[in-house]
Amino acid sequence: MFKRYMITLLFVVAALCVMYSEYQTYVDNPWTRDGQVRAYVIQVTPRVTGQIVSINVKDNSRVEKGDVIFEIDPSLYETNFHKAIASNKQAAALVNKAKNELNRAVNLEKLTPGAQSELALNNLQNAVESADANALLAKAQMDEAQLNLAYTKVTAPTDGYITNFNASIGSQVIANSPVVALIDENSFWVEGFFKETDLSNVDVNNKAQVTLLMHDKQLLNGEVQSIGYGISKTDGSTGNALLPNVNPSFEWIRLAQRIPVKIKLKNVPDNIQLRVGMTASIKIQKQHVTNSSSN
Incomplete structure (x- = not known):
């Protein structure tokens, strides 16, 4: 009987030791x-509106930074870019015209003092400054049109995995509206x-x-x-x-x-x-x- 009690006591002590050891392990x-x-999930968002004309990736596929995911119809943005180029050239021509008129008036005033009034010279100078401002605006509009044309190609901003891509060729995408998720693999x-x-x-x-x-x-x-x-x-x-x-x-x-x-x-x-x-x-x-x- 005593031996049975001792064996039971040993089992109880051993169980308590194991429980205490497990508890200490859990605490530490x-x-x-x-x-x-x-992971960071990037919402791939087009910057321009248009119809998808080309898709270069499949759903749940890996892409590298800079890879073209899909392309938006560029025809309208190419036209706008060409218009902006023309406007930029026209603005540059108007700048040259205003400067030539000012230089002519200044030279005439030097040869014949009093031939040009001070008001006329000021107006010609203002015309040059206005033409310069219009040229800067035309240049900015041309840069914007060029950017919009480049934005028709939607690229991957980082290495990662495309997921939940449900768009197809012919789908209409809207600027600043997410189209697909890209999981940053890093x-x-x-x-x-x-x-x-x-x-x-x-x-x-x-x-x-x-x-x-x-x-x-x-x-x-x-x-x-x-x-x-x-x-x-x-x-x-x-x-x-x-x-x-x-x-x-x-x-x-x-x-x-x-x-x-x-x-x-x-x-x-x-x-x-x-x-x-x-x-x-x-x-x-x-x-x-x-x-x-x-x-």
């Missing part, structure tokens, strides 16, 4: 399954939401380990890049009839809020393609806690 290395892969990170009670002594540059649900056999290394400074409040927000929403709570329960922590991955294997929205588990290693305990 906070962990969460509430993580997601994130901006991927993992964002985990940790309980505020787990973030004590967690600092930037602490090492982290990430496991993706899609690749649960491979462990990815990273480090804490930043810790969020705020989250949206729920209590006090306006509800129906302009009354505040207040969530019911119990005095003996204090729910820990979840704070976003940004993890930058390092040396992602070639066989893993990160995708925005993928589920991830994250464990943070509190390096300074380990160092203090070793001292």
Whole structure:
């Protein structure tokens, strides 16, 4: 009987030791399954309005910076550019004419003093300045027309992946209205939401380990890049009839809020393609806690 009690006691002690060890590991290395892969998503937006006449990429394909994604009908913008060139030349000719008239009047005044009144000379000088201003305006309009013509080719602003591209040849696009999403391939990170009670002594540059649900056999290394400074409040927000929403709570329960922590991955294997929205588990290693305990 005594032997049975001793064996039971040993099992209880061993279980308590394991539980304590796991608890200490969790305290020193906070962990969460509430993580997601994130990246900067660029809304590719045309700067001019027109009909799509050419598409050079497929949906869910990779593009490099400067690649032409699609092209808008340039005919109208070519015409406007040619008109602007003509207006610019005409403005330059008017400048030359005004300067010639002014020079003629000035030379005539030098040869025959009093041949030109001061008012006439001032008017000719004003005509030159006005012609110069019109020439500058014509030059600006020509540059704008040239830019609009260049904008008919919509290019990728960075290396990345085209996604949710539903437009086709013949579709009408509107200036400053997004057409397709481009995911910046150099901006991927993992964002985990940790309980505020787990973030004590967690600092930037602490090492982290990430496991993706899609690749649960491979462990990815990273480090804490930043810790969020705020989250949206729920209590006090306006509800129906302009009354505040207040969530019911119990005095003996204090729910820990979840704070976003940004993890930058390092040396992602070639066989893993990160995708925005993928589920991830994250464990943070509190390096300074380990160092203090070793001292």
